[in-house]
Amino acid sequence: MKITMQDVEHVALLSRLELTDEEKEEQLVQLNKILEAMEVLNKVDTSNVEPLTHVLPLKNVLREDEYRDTLPKEKVLQNAPDQEEGMFKVPRII
Amino acid sequence: MSKYEAVIGLEVHVELKTKTKIFCGCPTEFGAEPNTNVCPICLGLPGSTGVLNKKVVEYAIKAGLALNCEIAGYNKFDRKNYYYPDLPKGFQVSQYDYPIAFNGYLDIEVNGETKRIGIERLHIEEDPGKLVHLGETITVAQGSLIDYNRSGMPLVEIVTKPVIHSGEEARVYLEKLKQTLEYTGVSDVKMEQGSLRCDANVSVRPVGSEKLGTKTEIKNLNSFRAVQRAIEYEIARQIDVLEDGEKVIPETRTWDENKGITLSMRNKENPDYRCFTEADLPPLDVSREWVEELRNSLPELPDARKKRLIEVDGLPEYDATVITSTKALADFYDRTVEKYKDAKTVSNWIMGEFSRLLNANNLEVSETKVTPDGLAKLLGLIENGTISGKIAKQVFEEMFSTGDDPAEIVKKKGLVQISDQGQLEGIIAEVIANNPKSVEDYKNGKEKAIGFLVGQVMKATRGKANPGMVNKLLKEKLDQI
Secondary structure (H helix, E strand, O other): OOOOHHHHHHHHHHOOOOOOHHHHHHHHHHHHHHHHHHHHHHOOOOOOOOOOOOOOOOOOOEEOOOOOOOOOHHHHOOOOOOEEOOEEEEEOOO | OOOEEEEEEEEEEEEOOOOEOOOOOOEOOOOOOOOOOOOOOOOOOOOOOOOEEHHHHHHHHHHHHHOOOEEOOEEOOEEEEOOOOOOOOOEEEEOOOOOOEEEEEEEEEEOOEEEEEEEEEEEEEEOOOEEEEOOOOOOOOOEEEEEHHHOOOEEEEEEEOOOEOOHHHHHHHHHHHHHHHHHHOOOOOOHHHOOEEEEEEEEEEEOOOOOOOOOEEEEEEOOHHHHHHHHHHHHHHHHHHHHOOOOOOOEEEEEEOOOOEEEEEEEOOOOOOOOEEOOOOOOEEOOHHHHHHHHHHOOOOHHHHHHHHHHOOOOOHHHHHHHOOOHHHHHHHHHHHHHOOOHHHHHHHHHHHHHHHHHHHOOOHHHOOOOHHHHHHHHHHHHOOOOOHHHHHHHHHHHHHHOOOHHHHHHHHOOOOEOOHHHHHHHHHHHHHHOHHHHHHHHOOOOOHHHHHHHHHHHHOOOOEOHHHHHHHHHHHHHHO
């Protein structure tokens, strides 16, 4: 599989990255190199191997339905670039 | 017959009634001051990692079982990635390819026929925060304010198969879903508070066609009535589009309640959610023992309960339907019948006076002071002749607001029925003397005139006269004249 310039632009948009033309070219080369490396792994026969979703042998980590402390309001909004009436304020969405 | 057939699927989000959020210990209460029920986990602050609330898993399984689903043994969680300000982490934790429950159904009744609505899946996910737009609508707003209290509230999303064919079926399914989940106690299921939210996928196709038409998704359905009306409008709109030789555009539409129409919100861009495993949450193995334990903890569900009321208690189907409409009402009925065996009389009072007072005062069963024990005692007082049925209504109203014992109310207010023959005869003689015109009418064959005279006796005794005796004695006296 070959990454195209369109793919680079799409991934950049999804990642909210603004790339210059130069950077896009650079990404195009690098992403293709990464995929080439993956192609090597793809050669391994995994037909009898269950897909691995987690690397640690952990399961059923659960907590009881009990209260924990909430964050004080001034701390909640401490890093908010803008706020109003105790809420985070963001520019127009659509 | 229309040339077209509508195909509808519903996606319903239900907020689970846990004390704390899905991955952190913040309270889930409704209506708290903005951004006070939050912590680093539900704010998505870097470095924070949540731990799954056991109760969320239990409630999801109970909901799945109540909807006749199979329960998955192996569960994992996934990140659904998208950017929207109400989603602080930049992804929503959900179950993408392994829903905890799947392949269920609910039976509904429409126009006297039973129809099985297949349920594709039920999965666990977290709610995003809540946005308040600074302007009339989102598109003209100067900006938006975010309250993250709702962020991380536990949800289950319940998705039907595309097997619903009308707005009415959709509404009835949703009502049945609400009723069933209310019985299990896993959610408040209140549409007006947003703990039950419904989106509808609607498409139409020519009758006989196998292929599904292009669908639109309708949002902002805030009531059962809105669900039905919006779907009916959307079906008609799509048929018009096709009849004009045009194509239905795949898009998200919003229901405008005041105008009674759906409006285009946005084209359905192909969202690239890049779902992948949430590695911060270990997988969840649900044992068969756990599932059985939860199955045994489920209460008798609406269909079974209705059947029992008809078959064991001998109630008419209509009564059984009304009584089992909510668990609270059905419990009230059952506990009354334990103390007063005449099921039909209990049912009449619950469907009549009790429901009337609940509606008039806009109260829920749990908010009233009257108890099943009190109602049973009241019915006993009617049966042994202490009070008439009419007076009983007055007593019940008092019980409804004060919770006082009916016998006490009767005593305090002097409402004991007058069944003393001598006393009644005296009053009847007076009424006959004072109403010669009605007496004459009656003697001339106008039988209805006796009703007026009975009314006068009741009036004179402020409703306390034993109506059966009044009728009998009055007739005797008149026939003697």
